[in-house]
Amino acid sequence: MRVRAMALGALAGAVLLAGCEDGSDPAKDAADVAEIEAMHDMPPADMLKPERISYTDIEKNNLFGAGCGFAPEDSTAILFLAQEKHGFVKLDKRIVTLSPDVGSTELPMKAYGKYDGKEFAAELTIDQAADGEQSGIETTQYPGKLVLHDTKGRTVFERTGTVGCGA
Template sequence: MVMKLGSLITATLPLLALAACGEESTPAEDAADVAQVREIHDNPPPVPVDPERISYNDIEKNNLFGAGCGFAPANSLSVIALAQPENGYLKLKGEIIHLSPDKGGAELPMSSWQNYAGEKFAFELKQLPGEGEESGVESTSWPGALTITNAKDQTVYQAEGTLQCGA
């Protein structure tokens, strides 16, 4: 056992000597390093989400009927966000997420709102510049954009597409 301990000490001493030969760090550098590690720990990078299509079955099952706006990403007809006068909805990992409107913010057509927030996520729907065109008996479509953020206000999804509002 003594032989193994002596070998371990002999092997470790050169490593300690190498570490001692390096430049000494200042307390400010040490504090900056600690702050950087804490920042990474306290604010990990955002984990992207992949919003799913809110199907007619989802609307029926969760009673999501009513006037408002829906967002479909470019090259898709699938609505992935619903904005209604009193509620907003996303579907993430098979679950319908309920969000509340920010009624102090910008209003969209059909008494829906630009911003909705929940416990873990929030979304912002924007009506982009451009002419709206009738897309049904009681609906109009515009260019739009959707941004979803997490509870730390980090962007986890962003897309442009179509904002369709109607009854």
């Protein structure tokens, strides 16, 4: 924290010194200082730790249906389910429901690339250049990434892995 404060102080000093040059714009300088102060006043983001969505969770919460599921690299644990009408993530042993951003990229099986919730948003991407690998009769797997953002847009979870889409 002390190093961060020193770095912000040095950056603020550099901005102020830059204002000493001829032709400086006082309004821009003030905006730069305000931005640095706002960053300094913002507490660090609380990182999220999504938990495995088990088959029991799927049964108990009726999460059945076509869509895509994200599993991080070197794991088969599904951490996020993306469906046409909802996205699901498990945090602190409870399933959190997110709403799809229907204006975002459409993924296979009527899933979407972005989902929004009260406390965070999810962004699920697949490598469009990669050919999906058939992994079952109705399932295709793609390389992909899951990113969760807090309400201030800060990344609070980010992993690459596999996105399996099917019915």
